[in-house]
Amino acid sequence: MRRIGFVAFPGYQVMSFAVITVFEYANLAAGEPVYDVRLLSETGESVRTSIGIRVDTAPLDDSEYDTLIVGGGAEIEPSTPGLLTFLRRAPERCRRVAATCTGAFILAEAGLLDGRRATTHWAHARALQARFPKVKVDEDRIFIADGPVWTSAGMTAGIDLALAMVEQDLGIETARAVARKLVVYHRRAGGQSQFSALLELEPKSDRIQTALAYARRHLDTPLTVNALAEAAHLSPRQFSRAFHAETGQSPAKAVEHLRVEAARLMMEEGRHPIDDVARQTGFADPDRMRRAFLRAFGQPPQVIRRNARAEARV
Template identity: 40%
Template sequence: MLNNVAAVLLDGVHPFELGVLCEVFGLDRSDEGLPVHDFAVVSAEGPELRTHAGFTIGSLHGMDRLEEADLIAVPAGESYIGRDYPPDLLAALRRAVDRGARVLSVCSGVFVLGAAGLLDGRRCAGHWRHAAELARTYPRAIVEPDVLYVDEGPVITSAGTAAGIDACLHLVRTEHGPEIANAIARRMVVPPHRDGGQAQFIERPLPRSRCDTVGDVLGWMERHLDREMTVEQLAERAHMSPRTFARRFQQETGTTPYRWLLRQRVLLAQELLEATEETVDSVAGRAGFGNAAGLRHHFLRTLGTTPNAYRRTFRGPSHAA
């Protein structure tokens, strides 16, 4: 069981990624009936560390604290790529895995795990900007450049920022069950579950340029995801020719009308599967996929999982239907 958790820091640690670990594992939520972890923040480089934001952190535990941890988490940090790491930290990480503990990295923290030899022969995730360098630096690692996180036995690796939240909640779900993970996610006001195989890039409905000529149509599309709609119909609503509308849409959203619509429908289906007891057929109809077969097809292509599997993971086996 995951009881004892240590976040180990190097100089230049990113405060947000450290904050993710503190929020998930470091807060006492026993008043809500949630498990309390024995959480500690450990320094691998002296009694006081500088953060990436410029302030310092003190009152840190020593490296001996890692020897009893069930989970050692390594958050991201400035210049973690291409630097040397303390040999005693790398040895402690290897000992942890050898004795059956888990190790977790957030974003560039994965380079620390690589230096310890823990990525050899394992699938791993990191920020998309670092994927090529990660593969070059650790050629025996199996780098998954687009996914949110990867759970490979005792080694869990995640991409940047919010993907670290996903990986932490996944670990809580694995160790304590979906109800505990969901309760923590509600307190954090974040999605309770995003599958690790999801792409790091998710198209959003926000225009990317100052020129907003399709904003009204985007709003209408989002309110009527269950309707059939063609580019010609959308162009007429925007008072443009289909060709001009398609070009403006691409310029302002970074994607095509079809891809934007598909992504919003998948997002709506996810929300309905998470928050309601509606059947998969009903969810498919409300999200604009027509029937369960259509929803399943697009869920598999977009998320790499089925609607039933997604609901089971999110809400537990009794809710699959």
């Protein structure tokens, strides 16, 4: 049985506990107790979370853990000497050490991220890089596994990290079964951007939101201004004016962002030939898709796929 230790501390965010559910459902999917989950803290006392809920914990000791995970807190504060000492010894006793969200600051403070690639919540990524220059911070990743040290972006990205761990341990079918139980995608690939094209556009009106939702469902069609305007129940001229006013972009540029986002996910999944990806996401041909990838990511589709495969092998 694999023992999973979750390190809690005062101000620990309740959302971090979502990661625990992945291992709970992995036990159910496997039909046997594969994971033994323990909540830990430096004192072994009741720990008050960021929202005021208290959780019981066991004290940090010399017990061996297959995986040790540190979650994020509502505030980024210096860690206690006892916690840092415990974490510095963790790689000797644990197969994997991980952090979700701002927990990356704690691993960095312990020196576990020196020379490694890591990520954290996008809002804190530059602060992480500034405070710990030896860390190779990649602010635009859902999660990163650099050898035995894993880090994830904020909030729900910890679920993706945990699903990737389950896939590594028990196989892809078990991870998919857990994802279905949790009503999430199988898992977002680690290299997927933290940013969503729809969230970045932030349309205000129902009509523009409806047009964007229509576009996302029909990426393999031409998606002309006339078609989007019809979906929004506006004239093409009214639609173009309202769209730019609400999003700051032209409809054509927004559609390209949606197509690139969908194409990148398909490339990272690795199951589709490039020609099929280009066709299904509405690019006229692979060369046009390549140019769009270079504008958006500075890398061609083949490099995105190669990087995703390299991360999956870790």
